[in-house]
Amino acid sequence: xxxxxxxxxxxxxxxxxxxxxxxxxxxxxxxxxxxxxxxxxxxxxxxxxxxxxxxxxxxxxxxxxxxxxxxxxxxxxxxxxxxxxxxxxxxxxxxxxxxxxxxxxxxxxxxxxxxxxxxxxxxxxxxxxxxxxxxxxxxxxxxxxxxxxxxxxxxxxxxxxxxxxxxxxxxxxxxxxxxxxxxxxxxxxxxxxxxxxxxxxxxxxxxxxxxxxxxxxxxxxxxxxxxx
Numbered sequence: 682x683x684x685x686x687x688x689x690x691x692x693x694x695x696x697x698x699x700x701x702x703x704x705x706x707x708x709x710x711x712x713x714x715x716x717x718x719x720x721x722x723x724x725x726x727x728x729x730x731x732x733x734x735x736x737x738x739x740x741x742x743x744x745x746x747x748x749x750x751x752x753x754x755x756x757x758x759x760x761x762x763x764x765x766x767x768x769x770x771x772x773x774x775x776x777x778x779x780x781x782x783x784x785x786x787x788x789x790x791x792x793x794x795x796x797x798x799x800x801x802x803x804x805x806x807x808x809x810x811x812x813x814x815x816x817x818x819x820x821x822x823x824x825x826x827x828x829x830x831x832x833x834x835x836x837x838x839x840x841x842x843x844x845x846x847x848x849x850x851x852x853x854x855x856x857x858x859x860x861x862x863x864x865x866x867x868x869x870x871x872x873x874x875x876x877x878x879x880x881x882x883x884x885x886x887x888x889x890x891x892x893x894x895x896x897x898x899x900x901x902x903x904x905x906x907x908x909x
Contacts, residue, residue: 687868688771688799691818695772704778707752715898722899726813726842727755729892729903731762733840734809740764746807746834747793748800749815753779756793757786766793767807773797800827803834810835814901816843816877820870825880832884838907839886845893845902846871874902881906 695703705712706720734740741763747756750768752775760766760783770776776795784790800815810831816824824843832839878888886906894901 687819687823690868692771692799695770696774700772700774700778703775704752707754718896718898722894722896722901723754723814725894725896726892726901726903727758729894730755730811730813730840730842731758733890733905734759734764735762743808746803746805746810746831748803748810748812748831750779750793750795751775753782753793753795755811755813756795757783760787760793767796767805768793769796769798769803771797771799801830803830805834806836807834808836809838809840811840813840813842813903816841816872817869821872821876824870824872824877828877828880829884832881832886835886835908838889838905839881840903840905841877841881842894842901842903843872843877844869844900846873874904877902877904878906885909 702716706716707723712720734743740759744765745759745767747759747766747768750756750770753768756766756768756779768776768779770779776797779793780790780795783793783795800812812827812831816827819827828839828841831841881888881904885908887909888904888906890903890905892903894903
């Protein structure tokens, strides 16, 4: 199956059954134990990134592209802190949910700015480009293209998260424990950290900070890379 098929599957999934499932996971309502574990893991990743940016002390001065924004779990808190946020997602339903949550939380529809776009069609120039938990839907060769394109949009910094390819996680994935039950609707691609770092470095970025989130069913490596 080629990358175009992967993109179609992701778009259709998150505009149908996947939307309802992940809307619950990224919300605060009742979910099953596996979904709760994934919710907590994803929130830890989001909190780690927000912590980095807040600790830098200049968040309100930044323009940020949140590529693959989902329902706005990262975009809305960053907008609350004063950053100018350009949020996009391949799923129209996710974007509409993000808009609604932003309006309820912030009381305006101006920041974040939401758009329905896939990663390859993103344009513009932003101080920081962030892409969390998106690469898991795409194979390495496609992920390389996506990362390179995101790098071209970043004036200063790029932050990525991905499911790292390790022996243990590869084994879990093979025996069906990586994404249990109905969550297997889309394929889960693992990526070697060294491969991701190599593509960042080839685009002129150097790694500055790393973090790793691990729960029972959620695993995510976060990398921050900056231009010299």
